[in-house]
Amino acid sequence: MTGLKWQGDKLLVLDQTLLPGTEEWVSCSGADDVAKCIVSMKVRGAPAIGAAAAFGVALEAAEAYRQVSEHTAAQMYPQLEEAIVRLGKTRPTAVNLFWALDRMSNALAECRSSEATGEQVVTTLRAVAAAIAAEDVQVNRAIGRHGLDLFRGPVSVLTHCNTGSLATVEYGTALGVIRALHEQGWINNVYVDETRPFLQGARLTAYELGLEGISHTLITDSMAGHFMKEGSVNAVLVGADRIAANGDTANKIGTYSLAVLCHHHGIPFYVAAPTSTFDLSTPSGESIPIEYRDDREVLEWLGQRSAPARTSGINPAFDVTPAELIEGIITEHGVIYLPDKQRIANFFREVGGDES
Numbered sequence: 001m002t003g004l005k006w007q008g009d010k011l012l013v014l015d016q017t018l019l020p021g022t023e024e025w026v027s028c029s030g031a032d033d034v035a036k037c038i039v040s041m042k043v044r045g046a047p048a049i050g051a052a053a054a055f056g057v058a059l060e061a062a063e064a065y066r067q068v069s070e071h072t073a074a075q076m077y078p079q080l081e082e083a084i085v086r087l088g089k090t091r092p093t094a095v096n097l098f099w100a101l102d103r104m105s106n107a108l109a110e111c112r113s114s115e116a117t118g119e120q121v122v123t124t125l126r127a128v129a130a131a132i133a134a135e136d137v138q139v140n141r142a143i144g145r146h147g148l149d150l151f152r153g154p155v156s157v158l159t160h161c162n163t164g165s166l167a168t169v170e171y172g173t174a175l176g177v178i179r180a181l182h183e184q185g186w187i188n189n190v191y192v193d194e195t196r197p198f199l200q201g202a203r204l205t206a207y208e209l210g211l212e213g214i215s216h217t218l219i220t221d222s223m224a225g226h227f228m229k230e231g232s233v234n235a236v237l238v239g240a241d242r243i244a245a246n247g248d249t250a251n252k253i254g255t256y257s258l259a260v261l262c263h264h265h266g267i268p269f270y271v272a273a274p275t276s277t278f279d280l281s282t283p284s285g286e287s288i289p290i291e292y293r294d295d296r297e298v299l300e301w302l303g304q305r306s307a308p309a310r311t312s313g314i315n316p317a318f319d320v321t322p323a324e325l326i327e328g329i330i331t332e333h334g335v336i337y338l339p340d341k342q343r344i345a346n347f348f349r350e351v352g353g354d355e356s
């Protein structure tokens with residue numbers, strides 16, 4: 001399954017806020033439509049946001065090309081630069097958004113320096129966006145394969161938030177590893193944290209696992225320790241929104257608590273993420289920007305106030321897990337065991353990634 005359908009002249013976004021009850025696709029024809037989908041969480045999950053934003057820039061190029069009278073690329077650039085800025089302001093934590101927008105920006109700069117025609121700009125940006133989406137699927141499948149190296153046979157795992165096809169372009173990161181384990185017949189059960197307050201686990205992960213026929217049990221976030229203590233959980237697998245140069249990892253709020261619980265119970269805690277989720281220019285988790293969302297997500301339940309009228313709330317959407325609590329980061333190029341600054345730098349040197 002996928003939550004993004006690229007149709008060349010438009011992007012269809014599966015409205016994730018309505019799942020699992022209703023499958024409704026929203027049609028986007030420009031960067032603003034895509035930005036609104038990201039802000040309202042119709043599309044969410046770090047790699048999915050990146051791919052959607054890239055398509056948003058490509059759609060804007062077609063829109064700009066239709067509007068310019070003489071069809072010269074020079075007239076299109078200000079509109080496209082504005083679109084990139086607009087998309088970059090949608091959500092602050094998931095670095096894949098900025099990674100994808102940088103790729104689109106670089107493509108635009110190349111068009112400019114090669115004096116491309118307006119039509120060539122449209123074609124180029126469409127091709128780069130489509131490549132970002134296609135690569136994501138391949139990368140997730142590779143993460144799934146490398147994740148198998150960590151296991152020898154049947155296991156029960158616990159996961160948090162949604163890291164599946166809906167959070168990516170297809171297949172998923174942590175959920176991709178779970179899919180790969182399931183394909184081996186190695187999943188006894190998946191404990192799915194409901195993931196308060198937005199319920200990505202209850203609404204989306206349970207939905208995806210159900211579609212795949214993967215055995216799963218929904219729990220509230222606060223039950224994780226109980227099931228670890230009774231020996232029901234063999235490993236925890238989560239995704240990431242941004243990984244700093246020293247391995248500190250920002251992910252959905254509640255991830256840090258899971259890592260601490262794993263440490264206490266001697267359960268391996270794994271992060272599954274593409275190399276595009278590493279931000280090597282951020283030295284440690286302290287500098288990762290954390291998104292604070294509307295307090296009403298905490299103070300209300302199904303749109304009805306559940307807390308007393310005068311009670312205030314606070315809603316950080318992500319937390320940071322220190323690298324020392326992470327047993328391994330599963331990437332498309334292999335696993336970085338016991339990640340730290342040196343091991344991550346060595347890894348990127350070996351795989352030939354950008355270390356700037």
Ligand SMILES: CSC[C@@H](O)[C@@H](O)C(=O)COP(=O)(O)O
Binds near residue numbers: 045094160238
């Ligand atoms: C492959 S997804 C990794 C993370 O993006 C995911 O676990 C997560 O935290 C998503 O947060 P969200 O706020 O739903 O966009």
